[in-house]
Amino acid sequence: MSSINQIPVINAKRGNPLSKVFDELVRFCRSRSLFILHYCTGCGAIELPPAMTSRFDMERLGIQPMVSPRQADILLITGYVSIKTLKRVILTYEQMGSPKYVIGICSCTVNGGMYWQSYATAKKLDEYMPVDLYIAGCMPRPEAVIAGLQQLMDRIHSGEANSWEDYFRNYDYYLGNQQKLFGDHWQTPTDIITEAKHYNLMGEGTLGEHTRLLEQHQKPLEALDMRLGHNLKEPTK
Amino acid sequence: MPEIRNFTLNFGPQHPAAHGVLRLVLEMDGEVIERADPHIGLLHRATEKLAESKPYNQSIPYMDRLDYVSMMCSEHGYVRAIEKLLGIEAPIRAQYIRTMFDEITRILNHLMWLGTHALDVGAMTVFLYAFREREDLMDCYEAVSGTRMHAAYYRPGGVYRDLPEQMPQYQASQWVTGRDVEVRNQARQGSLLDFIEDFCNRFPGLVDEYETLLTDNRIWKQRTVGIAVVSPERAMQLGFTGPMLRGSGIAWDLRKKQSYAAYDKVDFDIPVGKEGDCYDRYLVRIEELRQSNRIIQQCIDWLRKNPGPVMLDDNKITVPSRNEMKDDMESLIHHFKLFTEGFCPPVGEAYAAVEAPKGEFGCYIISDGANKPYRLKIRAPGFPHLAAMDEMVKGHMLADVVAVIGSMDVVFGEIDR
Numbered sequence: 277m278s279s280i281n282q283i284p285v286i287n288a289k290r291g292n293p294l295s296k297v298f299d300e301l302v303r304f305c306r307s308r309s310l311f312i313l314h315y316c317t318g319c320g321a322i323e324l325p326p327a328m329t330s331r332f333d334m335e336r337l338g339i340q341p342m343v344s345p346r347q348a349d350i351l352l353i354t355g356y357v358s359i360k361t362l363k364r365v366i367l368t369y370e371q372m373g374s375p376k377y378v379i380g381i382c383s384c385t386v387n388g389g390m391y392w393q394s395y396a397t398a399k400k401l402d403e404y405m406p407v408d409l410y411i412a413g414c415m416p417r418p419e420a421v422i423a424g425l426q427q428l429m430d431r432i433h434s435g436e437a438n439s440w441e442d443y444f445r446n447y448d449y450y451l452g453n454q455q456k457l458f459g460d461h462w463q464t465p466t467d468i469i470t471e472a473k474h475y476n477l478m479g480e481g482t483l484g485e486h487t488r489l490l491e492q493h494q495k496p497l498e499a500l501d502m503r504l505g506h507n508l509k510e511p512t513k
Numbered sequence: 514m515p516e517i518r519n520f521t522l523n524f525g526p527q528h529p530a531a532h533g534v535l536r537l538v539l540e541m542d543g544e545v546i547e548r549a550d551p552h553i554g555l556l557h558r559a560t561e562k563l564a565e566s567k568p569y570n571q572s573i574p575y576m577d578r579l580d581y582v583s584m585m586c587s588e589h590g591y592v593r594a595i596e597k598l599l600g601i602e603a604p605i606r607a608q609y610i611r612t613m614f615d616e617i618t619r620i621l622n623h624l625m626w627l628g629t630h631a632l633d634v635g636a637m638t639v640f641l642y643a644f645r646e647r648e649d650l651m652d653c654y655e656a657v658s659g660t661r662m663h664a665a666y667y668r669p670g671g672v673y674r675d676l677p678e679q680m681p682q683y684q685a686s687q688w689v690t691g692r693d694v695e696v697r698n699q700a701r702q703g704s705l706l707d708f709i710e711d712f713c714n715r716f717p718g719l720v721d722e723y724e725t726l727l728t729d730n731r732i733w734k735q736r737t738v739g740i741a742v743v744s745p746e747r748a749m750q751l752g753f754t755g756p757m758l759r760g761s762g763i764a765w766d767l768r769k770k771q772s773y774a775a776y777d778k779v780d781f782d783i784p785v786g787k788e789g790d791c792y793d794r795y796l797v798r799i800e801e802l803r804q805s806n807r808i809i810q811q812c813i814d815w816l817r818k819n820p821g822p823v824m825l826d827d828n829k830i831t832v833p834s835r836n837e838m839k840d841d842m843e844s845l846i847h848h849f850k851l852f853t854e855g856f857c858p859p860v861g862e863a864y865a866a867v868e869a870p871k872g873e874f875g876c877y878i879i880s881d882g883a884n885k886p887y888r889l890k891i892r893a894p895g896f897p898h899l900a901a902m903d904e905m906v907k908g909h910m911l912a913d914v915v916a917v918i919g920s921m922d923v924v925f926g927e928i929d930r
């Protein structure tokens with residue numbers, strides 16, 4: 277994990293007058309080619325295929341489903357997130373490459389929706405990860421989904437959609453909420469703090485009591501032993 | 514040379530073929546599966562518990578969200594259990610409407626299944642075709658209930674309102690004008706029944722279209738024939754229901770065997786398979802699409818000729834009309850009572866099941882005389898099917914797992930509840 281520090285980051289001031297134009301161009305391109313990560317957590321997922329297929333046709337906006345989190349731009353949380361799923365969602369979110377955007381579809385991600393009383397669901401998604409946009413409704417119609425995505429495109433174009441930076445700047449807050457839910461030993465394979473340093477996004481809230489707790493418990497990650505043969509352990513039953 | 518041993522492979526939950534959130538731990542010997550271990554609970558949200566803390570009529574929307582691909586069938590199971598508990602029976606017109614919408618739901622579900630199953634196995638076109646037809650049926654849902662998916666249209670004692678006389682139409686807009694709007698509205702000139710009838714007339718041709726793409730397709734057959742064979746005895750032992758059981762050659766269908774709603778008054782056949790493999794289950798479901806179409810047509814005929822009430826006229830259980838509520842004190846009280854306290858069925862228990870598209874969906878309610886169920890147990894059809902995962906994929910290749918998941922037609926909302 278320390279090797280990431282050795283990658284040189286150049287923080288030179290950008291003197292070229294064309295750099296603004298260039299930024300603008302990058303943002304435009306970025307907003308016109310979005311890959312949605314295909315992870316269906318709840319009933320909201322059923323309205324996504326209609327939104328993608330011929331009647332509503334999301335692809336004309338340059339939005340496509342993508343199967344791997346590493347190559348996706350948007351994480352769509354489509355509905356209630358049970359606590360068990362939330363762990364996976366966070367793992368997925370942390371694996372996505374920046375810049376990344378989170379959209380919470382359905383009332384269930386806003387405040388719990390119909391399941392606000394349930395013991396098994398995480399109610400407010402934005403306590404666990406920064407959310408760029410909510411699309412409310414139970415369930416939102418495909419038109420609403422597309423309108424929401426268009427709004428996100430506008431926000432990306434104008435540079436407002438930068439909640440992913442917030443995850444690095446306020447990591448302590450998000451981690452604290454995650455720890456409250458999953459226990460003190462909660463740890464993901466991604467090293468957010470090192471990444472924050474790498475991106476130069478260390479903020480006031482990156483480090484705090486919760487990250488200290490994490491450091492206490494954190495088991496160092498080891499590379500998997502890739503040799504086949506004798507030293508493979510019996511698969512756990 | 515190191516010897517190669519079994520290794521475990523984690524499949525899902527973030528996997529496009531995992532139908533939402535299935536997680537499978539596969540123990541593999543090379544590319545052959547030795548053991549499959551499905552992990553569930555990723556969508557668990559305590560529906561049964563929540564239903565116990567709410568008056569009976571307020572839990573109907575939870576049932577929609579159980580199996581969120583076949584919404585109204587789940588409602589039907591729950592509503593029937595309540596009706597059994599209360600000892601009431603919906604009016605005959607409501608029964609026909611329910612029958613019709615159950616079959617519309619079956620088509621909706623099977624189209625979703627067909628699209629995703631084919632997509633998983635590698636045929637993209639079917640997906641696009643299937644979703645084209647789903648849109649029409651979604652519009653039917655919308656016309657009666659106001660929402661595309663989670664309808665909450667069935668109520669204890671009938672259905673919420675009668676079928677609309679006028680099908681909603683497209684409006685001209687900046688992008689779609691004149692002739693285009695007319696073309697789109699062609700089928701929407703009359704009532705909802707006209708719209709559904711138009712759909713029913715088109716639908717057999719459309720099923721033929723899907724079949725040309727799949728049934729004799731060499732790749733499709735290679736991927737599904739002989740995969741995950743379940744013998745009839747084993748299917749019964751495993752508690753299979755619905756197309757999974759019929760695919761193995763057992764003609765068990767609650768619509769015929771324990772008839773409910775108006776199923777005893779309509780004419781239809783139960784398709785059964787022979788081999789019990791994925792391909793037979795596919796054929797069974799395709800035939801069910803045609804049979805459902807037949808049932809809907811018969812219902813339309815009946816509903817055209819027989820107007821009548823769609824809700825029981827017992828204001829202790831069903832809601833008074835809006836007009837009555839506004840100028841009649843007693844109705845207002847009934848309305849208020851129903852929406853705050855609900856109704857209290859007598860002490861007892863009831864189990865009612867319907868043939869949902871995936872199998873037997875049943876609700877078992879214990880009442881202690883209060884306005885909330887003491888216990889609600891939901892029998893989800895997908896659960897036993899998923900439990901047989903290990904047996905079905907053993908000895909097959911990794912790529913076949915996807916075909917098996919597809920042919921099971923799992924939806925996690927109902928399995929995890």
Ligand code: SF4
Nearest residue numbers: 355382383384414415
């Ligand atoms: S808001 Fe409604 S439709 Fe969306 S996930 Fe929640 S219950 Fe399902």
